[in-house]
Amino acid sequence: MLTCKDVSHLVSTSQERPLGFRERLGLRVHLWMCANCRRFQRQIDLLRLALRKLATEADADPHAPALSAEARQRIREALAERRANTP
Template identity: 45%
Template sequence: MKWMTTCKETTELVSRAMDEGLSLGDRVAMRMHLAICTNCRRFTRQLHDMRRLFRLETRANDDAPGLAPEARQRIANELQNKLDS
């Protein structure tokens, strides 16, 4: 990854960072961009807020039945197809 990323690249890095570890270069590039870009900082804050709220909501419904394994697989396949295209 280059040292200075675009907003699009930064939002992708922020999203990936929530689910997996980033390389040192990616982390540095993301942080450098976030240091200067108000809009990307706002996006990052909103993404973290959404994740926190979803966690709170799912905890409130812990006794609710989850998705069937087949539905989970269909969703995972569809997401992967979108990422691959």
């Protein structure tokens, strides 16, 4: 019989590799009986979805950090220098 701890590990692992037959069966039986683990599975699925969307969200965020004026100046100078030194 799988414990909640085993199941939490399996739920995470199922995002990395296909589970074997026994693993899937054990997982299904446990989830059927355990509300906490069902919740865990939904949350872990949501996490994956959220992280894949995070990049787009971060771009759209008006309060997101921007490249500082000093850094921009430094990069522009580096670009100008590189251009001057390449034929």
